[in-house]
Amino acid sequence: MASNVVYHKIEELPGVIPVFPLRAALLLPRGEMPLNVFEPRYLALIDDAIRNQRIVGMIQPDPESGEDEERPALVRIGCAGRLTAFAETGDGRYLVTLTGVARFRVVEELSVITPYRQVRAAFDDFIADLAPGEGQDDVDREALLKTLKDYLAANNLEADWDGIRRAPNEALVNALAMMSPFGPREKQALLEAADLKSRAEILVAVTEMDLARAKGDASSSLQ
Structure with missing residues (x-):
């Protein structure tokens, strides 16, 4: 708004x-x-x-x-x-x-x-x-989108991919960070990231860890 x-x-x-x-x-x-x-x-x-x-x-x-x-x-x-x-x-x-x-x-x-x-x-x-858009050209957009796809697939969720593809990097990174389901420490780390590139990297890393943990829990429950 x-x-x-x-x-x-x-x-x-x-x-x-x-x-x-x-x-x-x-x-x-x-x-x-x-x-x-x-x-x-x-x-x-x-x-x-x-x-x-x-x-x-x-x-x-x-x-x-x-x-x-x-x-x-x-x-x-x-x-x-x-x-x-x-x-x-x-x-x-x-x-x-x-x-x-x-x-x-x-x-x-x-x-x-x-x-x-x-x-x-x-x-x-x-x-x-x-400064709107500061540092957004440094964001690894492909890595971010790949992680997002993996997360959505793992949780059987849908997304508006047309809207995602049109979103500038700053809007995409910050919206995904704000909507992420992580806890207080992860949210604070996202807030305190030095720049947009760092925030995107933290978001990818935290999401990948969450996916790995969920995959490990699923494997354990099948054994």
Whole structure:
């Protein structure tokens, strides 16, 4: 979903952003994440974001953080998205879409009176995220498509191959990464990849390991 605002410089992004911690969630630059928002604290977050710069940080709870489910520690890197779609459901929920803008590093979590959490965010390490298509010519598209075919075949899934063939490398890599069924650590590795080529390579490697593990489990069950 296209945004009406295009960010050209890191300085255009807010230094303090609200964050939405969500396990195994992955938002990437120019990727789209639909959210069904129903908790009061996140309804308040959306209300305030709409009144301000419409920027929300998606971030994972730290998988090593322990058992504090109400306020888990956060990983150090997330992705800021802009609210590009909003609808009320009539039963107290919001249906929203976040379109990824750029990754950020958490400098510190702030002490705030809002029911949702806020962090001081540094975008300096991720300036390249603002450039559409940056590094996509370096992606091994054939390896990516082969792995995708193998995964679909192993799981008896269909795909829109016409749409896949038309998709630019950036859109393809990021959409597949965001839709992948992997866990928090794999999702975080995909987020933190140095560039698009590295992200594609991680996606291929993780998918191949998953396929090999599934094949090994199937062989064991037949013995």
